[in-house]
Amino acid sequence: MILDGSTVASITARLSEVDRQRAARFPGGRGGRQPVHTCYVPADKVGPHTPSDWGEQALAALAEHGFDLGHDLKERVKAKLRTEPVEDLRIDFEDGYGAPSTEDADAARAAGHLARWHAEGIAPFSSGLRIKSFDTPALLERGLRTLDIFLATLGDLPPGFVITFPKVTAAEQVSVFAELLDVLEERLGWPSGSLKFEIQVETTQSIVDVDGRLAIPRFIAAGGSRVTGLHFGTYDYTAACGLGAGQQRLDHHACDFARHVMQVSAAGTGVRLSDGSSNVLPVGDTSSVLRAWQVHYGLVRRSLEHGFFQGWDMHPAQLVTRYAAVYAYYRESLAGDAQRLAAYATRAEGGILDEPATAQALSASLLRAVDCGAATAEEVTQATGLQLDDLRGYHRRAVV
Template identity: 40%
Template sequence: MKKQPVHTVAGGAHLFRRDTAAKLGRIAGGYLDRYAADPGTLREALGNRLPSATAEAVHGRVRAKLEREPVEGFLIDFEDGFGSRSEAEEDEAAATAAVEVAAGVVAGSLPPTLGIRIKSLSEVTDGRALRTLELFLTAFARTRCDLPEGFTVLLPKIVAAGQVERLSVALDRLETTLGLPERQVAIDLMIETPQSLVAPDGRIALPGLVAAAGGRCRTVHLGAYDLTGSVGVAAEAQTLGHPLCDMARQVLQLSLAGTGVRLSDGATNVLPVEPHRGETAVSAAEGVENMAVVHDAWRLHYSDVRRSLNQGFCQSWDLHPAQLVSRFAAVFSFFLEGLDAAASRLDRFVTAAGQAVLTGSVFDDEASGQGLLNFFLRGLASGALTAEEAARSGLTAAELETRSFHEILERRRG
């Protein structure tokens, strides 16, 4: 299985092209140059939440990430990001997006993880949603390219397990008809309705939704704004920090723990978009206002990403290329700030050959050893940590590649 991306970047299907990821990286790099050109300015932009000791490293790694791999996961959106368009326009967008994905496969320009979001399978839009899915996969099959590994279809606004099952059955049929490998297309679920959290009989609905995917479910995403809006939360209070979102995250974690299904937090909907834009140069006063707006949005996004990471969600959503700056600043600072303590604990524990140990005032056993190992694996995968920094854990590169703390201990004991 491919590594879990740190984010999902969503973009309208009508805009998707084979080089979209690179374009987003260039746009994000422009924001970094204009509004955080040096480590000190980035630290100030994030409300001085970024420790001065790591600001230089974070700034350099953010810039390198935007140049090397600015997007880890991208969603070609036929729902909210697509807007209200005619049937003919959606037909055309589905076919065009498929051709662009195939071209991206050939060019090697696609992000590591890719998928599409169709419309919901409600009575109103289910025909449209399934038609878009069929048009996309049919157009892609004609290119004779292999679908990107881990390609997924995201199902939004779920209210019953039968909707998930219907999508799974449709994929079974399309894979057979089009000659695609069996079970190649995964299903992601967007949890953004009360019914997708709590079933009519009062039971937690999530295990049933995952089961209805017939083994295809890979990631479950929290849709914070639809969820809070559906229970009457006022628009100004609809944030990722709302207590309802905290509860929903905990339900996701508790009900899906140990299933292998990945979890993803939602998006920050306050975007770092300058109020003064256009072909003419902005005045000095307008430039100051632009910077203030961008910095305020970055601070909020940085805070949301760090909260997600602290709560155990290593993936969430981005809606604008400028958010890539605050996204990677948050991810990289999280790992760099925790590096010394995690390296000391893991090195001491491995040296003790898996015997439970006390590091300072922290007691570690094999379960926490796997958690520490995951810290380094995720830091390496995202580009937050270098191989040299990961080596401070006391593990070799070969041991890290096993991804299993139990296996590492067994080998050392052997």
């Protein structure tokens, strides 16, 4: 041997700190369930049965206007709309709400509804609120006041609670917000670190900062473990890029660039990604609704194919095409994904030589299909020969 152990140890010793920092910064996937969407409801429109109301309205729209799904897919979508129409809901105090003089009362009333949804067992898997941005001192003060009233009214922190922090332009805004959450937790008597938030990526400064650097890595570092997601804001971002109204759409190449930056910035951190929304709403006569559904369906499929497994829904009838697109996507890939993972697990010879990273992605896709109801656990086990715990084992093996 030319290299002796002591020489190697001496030269490579300095890598230990690099390894430690990388492991802390890139812990791997968060694990657990990720909602397929976030439904935004203006705070003054939130009612005692909003989650189930959205499902009923979606079913009514499907019955009135129809949508060519095929019998099996249609029945699966209808079952989802009856049992769990909304997976994640954000009570909106920002753009979708405006600035009415009733915000104090709306904050208390909406928080009361959220608490009752949990008490009555109709709450979505996850939920929370979107406050106003820190753009100006007036908006900052108003947003924090609303958050204060909302949390105080809740009393106890419900499971799956998350705050949306919009229009972020600097890492300092993120660190200040995290510090304010520290204070709120302490004064409410809640466990430290229990308040989580997602950052909206909807400004050009949230992609490239004033010094020409990628901004999101610094945002994530500033928020630490409180940051659970990055949500793309289609229309603010495209407007900030100078695009005309006709070009402000989710499938524009400017949005693709922003989303790719989000992906590489969040990869391996455990911070999840959510795509933006379509402002073409399924309202009006049948021809108008069907056109809007075709647009929404295509955008949801496109997001899934680009690795964004969550998106925004702004209208109850969009639930029809959300679940139609999501279920079709997962069911079309179910057999192939299962076959490849089974071959990997048994080291069977085949036409594709998969890497551990691909096995992780295959297991993640199958788990997402089960989580949202596109497939059952029994279907996946039968197709792969693996139990869900086996799939979770592959999914936890982070590749960084």
